[in-house]
Amino acid sequence: MAEPGALPEALLAHVTGQRWFASKARVPTNLRVVDSAVPAAGLAVSLVEVGYGPGTHETYQLVLGGAGAPRDALADPALAAELVRLIREGGAVAGAEGTLEFRPAGEIGEPGPGRPVGTEQSNSSVVFGEELILKVFRRLEPGVNPELELLRFLGERGFPHVAPLLGSYQYTGRPVEATLGVLQRFVAGGADGFELALDELGSDPDRFLGRLRRLGEVTGALHSALASDAADPGFCPEEPSAESLALLTADVDEQIERLFSELPPLDALAPIAGRGEDVRALLGQLTHVGAAGKVIRCHGDLHLQQTLCAGDDWVLIDFEGEPARPLHERRHKRSPLRDVAGMLRSFAYAASASALLRGVEAPEGWEESARGEFLAGYLETVEPTLLPPGQAGIERLLSVFELEKAVYELRYELNNRPDWVPIPVAGIVRLLDAP
16 A cells, blocks of 8 residues: 555546546646555555645545555445444554544444445445445545534434434544544435435326425424534524624625626526626525524535435435535534525426426426425424524525525536526526515
8 A cells, every 4th residue: 555655646546537536627736645554454544635736735535455556445345344344343543644543333233245325426335235334435624524423413312314323433643633434324225305206206296295294394303403402512503693694695695796797698598697686686685684593503415315215204314514615614503494495496406307307397386385395394393493583584584595505506507517507597587586
């Protein structure tokens, strides 16, 4: 394995060729191994810095197996299972600059046959049998990952709608102190919420609508649980500062101004072409929300793909927050309505994706019905003091977060999926035309 301080070209090519490599639009200048440990025979955990110029770098975790050319150990089920066994046994393994710490948090059986989960973004996951799932974080930042922090908090309070935390491993040392991975109980038979929506839009649209009130209840129960400990400074609900909403709307206003000044001449953009000032004016009107409820720790990136439907109930997954945001921002307390807005936007995506991906048009009014069912369940369940008083205040603040989300979506789709641009455009028009 590469020694700390080395500049291996093969490792740089390996890292930049992975789906989880975050900066594909940038040209790296070098890679430096800052520490490496061998916790089991044939298995090395390395921390590497990818440099982009003076003072600019990103830190990644590599889990490598074998000798010679770099080989991802998580693609080898036998090597990946060694990480599970290390977590089960607990203990520490020293590297040159720091220490790997393995910590069990529940009863862990012998890992069954392993299979990598194909959808990698900022992490890599391996499922073992039908019992365990190991998530390994790739791009590292200093601090506790929100996934570990929130799962631990919810588990200690018996919240039933998450996959239980069974253990974790982290790195402690001079280069960085960071969460490296978490081990959870696997939700056998759990159906991805977004895929289930598409399936049932094609077969029985009302059946999926019938599931959404319960999803709203689970989301409300999540926020209530996360706000349940007034003695824990990391989780106790707080009054938002006078500046917080102003800072949020200033950031959204800047995004709107920049985005609308750069809109390309696409037919799909015609409904909002030249309406940048209208959107900014709408944001200005929405800022007068009065009391804004409380800010709490939230999921941070809630949408249908962060849910699993198991039987007739729901499990919420992936508590990392938005990977594009710095980790310290992902740990900020926010209005729970920001999570709600993400889920409401997800219903718009499901309705449109049904036509784009499956050739099936959603029934007229399906998105509005989905929103209504989810919100009814949510508002019946969530601790009411977390929200602005009165329905008008809730709707106004929710619109701020929906507008923020739709503007973000528009920029993303313009850069990545031009065929999907009509989805955020319709969301912006809906907000502009609302009474």
